[in-house]
Amino acid sequence: MNPQSTKDGGRRWLTTVGTKMPRTVVAIDDGITADEAFRLAAAGAGLAWHGDFPGARNLLAALSRRCGTAAGKPFQEQRNHRSRRARILGRLLVPLDPGHVLPLRRGPDVREACAEVFGPSETASLVSLRELLGIVGAHEWRVKGVEIPSLGAKIHPHHGVFSPVRGEYVDLVARTPLPARQLAFDIGTGTGVLAAVLARRGVERVVATDNEPRALACARENFARLGLDGIETLHADVFPPGRAPLVVCNPPWLPVRAHTPLERAVYDPGSRMLKAFLDRLPRHLEPGGEAWLILSDLAELLGLRTREELLGAFERSGLEVRGREDIRPRHPRANAKEVTTLWRLTIRAAPVPD
The missing domain is CATH 3.40.50.150 (Vaccinia Virus protein VP39)
Structure with a gap:
């Protein structure tokens, strides 16, 4: 797989799905409210998380709830909703240090999972938390x-x-x-x-x-x-x-x-x-x-x-x-x-x- 890598602020942008690095990246931590984070992400800003890992997952869940649901809608409306939801949730970003080390407190070891997808890394990077969780989940399925x-x-x-x-x-x-x-x-x-x-x-x-x-x-x-x-x-x-x-x-x-x-x-x-x-x-x-x-x-x-x-x-x-x-x-x-x-x-x- 050939992930897209774009240098920004000293960190590469890593993705397997072809999305582009948000033009505006805002550093946030657990001091931000979910409503404010959703407003920024819906407007197109990337949210670079600097709190602990459980806090990032909690915020991702809160953003998902604010995206609402399209259950019961026609198929194309559901697809459009899922596409918009994926764009918004994909703007919550986490850092990776060289070697795909996740530096967030209480974070999992993602090195092997990321190396399988992105290859070796000697530079710092940013990755969507939602995509990172998918990579870790896929690695677990690969092992299991x-x-x-x-x-x-x-x-x-x-x-x-x-x-x-x-x-x-x-x-x-x-x-x-x-x-x-x-x-x-x-x-x-x-x-x-x-x-x-x-x-x-x-x-x-x-x-x-x-x-x-x-x-x-x-x-x-x-x-x-x-x-x-x-x-x-x-x-x-x-x-x-x-x-x-x-x-x-x-x-x-x-x-x-x-x-x-x-x-x-x-x-x-x-x-x-x-x-x-x-x-x-x-x-x-x-x-x-x-x-x-x-x-x-x-x-x-x-x-x-x-x-x-x-x-x-x-x-x-x-x-x-x-x-x-x-x-x-x-x-x-x-x-x-x-x-x-x-x-x-x-x-x-x-x-x-x-």
């Missing part, structure tokens, strides 16, 4: 791992790589009958969890692609942990060269713009990846083979895409549906009406002439 029952093992996500905490799509890949075992492509591998499931199911060779270097590094580490030597990783926009009898893809589910690198695992503006996958698939799927496209119907529930549009995209790409596997999500934050589907797609046969 996510249990994948169908693997009988854990997957360890890296910061910025989508974690398979919603495991129903993994279950679909684990239970759907394999059309072949000699070769499979895993498109947009992320943590590598689906490639690992295919290898554990007996697929002899798996080629896993992704266009994010951090995802490929994460996948390679997971394959090494699991002792899976038959999986190749390749940096590619979508497909590797050649054809396979099985192609698996779990693309982002919502066709709207992503605001952060992590959101690119969920949001696919204009369905760019989905369309690229479907349009190019006939050139990479062996005749008679299957492509497993995994999609939630959440976009349909939110009015962002219709089922007719999805089926029409299949038809325009020369594909037909051989079958489908459905599953309800188990995650408590999932939409209660949501269904995740594994579409079994094949190349449509040319009509037989009379």
